[in-house]
Amino acid sequence: MRLLVTGGAGYIGSIVAQQLLARGDDVTVLDSLYRGHREAVPEGAAFVEADLLDPAAVGAVLDGGGFEGVVHFAALSLVGESVEHPERYWRGNVVGALNLLDAMRAAGVPRLVFSSTAATYGEPAVDLITEEEPNAPVNAYGNSKLTIDRMLADEARAHGLAAVSLRYFNVAGASGRLGEDHTPETHLIPLVLQAAAGTRPSVAIFGTDYPTPDGTAVRDYVHVDDLARAHILALEKAVPGRHDIFNLGSERGYSVREVIDTARAVTGREIVALEEDRRAGDPPQLVAANARARAGLGWAPEKSLEDMVRDAWVWHQAHPGGYGA
Ligand SMILES: NC(=O)c1ccc[n+]([C@@H]2O[C@H](COP(=O)([O-])OP(=O)(O)OC[C@H]3O[C@@H](n4cnc5c(N)ncnc54)[C@H](O)[C@@H]3O)[C@@H](O)[C@H]2O)c1
Numbered sequence: 001m002r003l004l005v006t007g008g009a010g011y012i013g014s015i016v017a018q019q020l021l022a023r024g025d026d027v028t029v030l031d032s033l034y035r036g037h038r039e040a041v042p043e044g045a046a047f048v049e050a051d052l053l054d055p056a057a058v059g060a061v062l063d064g065g066g067f068e069g070v071v072h073f074a075a076l077s078l079v080g081e082s083v084e085h086p087e088r089y090w091r092g093n094v095v096g097a098l099n100l101l102d103a104m105r106a107a108g109v110p111r112l113v114f115s116s117t118a119a120t121y122g123e124p125a126v127d128l129i130t131e132e133e134p135n136a137p138v139n140a141y142g143n144s145k146l147t148i149d150r151m152l153a154d155e156a157r158a159h160g161l162a163a164v165s166l167r168y169f170n171v172a173g174a175s176g177r178l179g180e181d182h183t184p185e186t187h188l189i190p191l192v193l194q195a196a197a198g199t200r201p202s203v204a205i206f207g208t209d210y211p212t213p214d215g216t217a218v219r220d221y222v223h224v225d226d227l228a229r230a231h232i233l234a235l236e237k238a239v240p241g242r243h244d245i246f247n248l249g250s251e252r253g254y255s256v257r258e259v260i261d262t263a264r265a266v267t268g269r270e271i272v273a274l275e276e277d278r279r280a281g282d283p284p285q286l287v288a289a290n291a292r293a294r295a296g297l298g299w300a301p302e303k304s305l306e307d308m309v310r311d312a313w314v315w316h317q318a319h320p321g322g323y324g325a
């Protein structure tokens with residue numbers, strides 16, 4: 001397929017672009033490089049430096065481009081920043097997505113796969129989160145992503161777009177020469193590995209008084225390669241005039257302590273973990289039900305937490321300062 005990957009200079013988008021190229025798709029990456037890395041755009045992909053907030057630039061890329069689909073990753077995704085500066089998230093994520101949809105409609109691009117998030121569910125007190133769980137985001141990041149999900153449902157109904165929202169839980173791991181390099185880094189696994197490598201003195205455990213087996217928060221971690229595979233399936237199975245939503249998780253949660261212990265075992269390094277207060281807005285537990293993705297996409301995660309930590313560790317050792325170093 002001829003595909004546009006927005007946000008393809010970022011962590012997940014670059015790895016999806018790489019998998020698409022590997023199976024023979026023709027890939028163009030559109031990214032503003034605001035939070036991405038030119039070095040992460042896979043060889044073989046065409047690259048356009050453009051901002052989704054610039055409708056003329058987006059229209060110029062799509063118009064006459066002959067694209068058969070768009071995989072849309074480009075977004076702001078720092079929960080804390082979204083609470084302090086919600087306007088950045090409404091503009092960057094919602095207006096950006098609207099500009100993209102306008103350009104796709106004008107150019108007649110038939111399908112879109114979108115990076116949604118577990119944050120659309122807020123803080124549900126259930127063991128496994130299904131797609132039927134009420135939407136109740138607790139921050140502007142989740143609100144912006146839920147708004148885009150709703151835009152896609154309307155767009156599909158009115159204009160026949162084949163749209164799929166993939167609700168990622170916690171994405172981790174690396175894939176060959178591509179890995180996770182966020183500034184600032186807020187995600188647990190890269191921070192734990194920086195502590196293992198000695199590039200930071202310790203890692204914080206945010207909260208030890210949660211109602212979970214060991215008192216620390218539980219998350220459902222998915223390897224970025226497994227996640228990437230789900231995008232390819234979604235592109236193939238998207239139905240014109242429909243908007244489908246799929247959770248991407250493993251139905252198995254791990255606590256912060258379990259993640260740190262796994263990293264100790266994988267790296268063989270000492271990792272100093274300091275117990276701190278809860279981070280504001282962190283729910284005790286987020287674990288995905290994935291029956292819908294199994295049935296509808298034929299997708300199931302294959303890689304373990306150990307695989308994610310090992311692959312991220314290999315990448316971290318090869319890129320101790322990230323892409324910039
Ligand atoms: N990492 C996770 O665990 C996780 C979980 C749930 C959902 N998501 C979603 O997945 C997507 C990818 O996440 P990631 O971790 O790879 O993020 P990332 O920050 O590494 O990549 C996002 C990319 O989008 C680009 N971008 C941002 N705004 C843009 C704009 N207006 N125009 C053009 N480019 C723009 C950035 O420069 C960056 O390269 C995001 O939409 C995020 O919300 C991520």
Ligand SMILES: O=c1ccn([C@@H]2O[C@H](COP(=O)(O)OP(=O)(O)O[C@H]3O[C@H](CO)[C@H](O)[C@H](O)[C@H]3O)[C@@H](O)[C@H]2O)c(=O)[nH]1
Nearest residue numbers: 077117118119186187188191204205206217219256279282
């Ligand atoms: O230094 C750290 C960093 C994180 N944590 C804990 O580790 C768990 C995982 O935290 P991450 O920041 O790695 O991931 P989140 O679960 O907070 O965030 C994920 O889910 C969010 C929605 O809830 C967004 O979608 C976000 O992009 C995605 O990475 C949380 O319980 C957090 O409190 C620590 O204890 N110490």
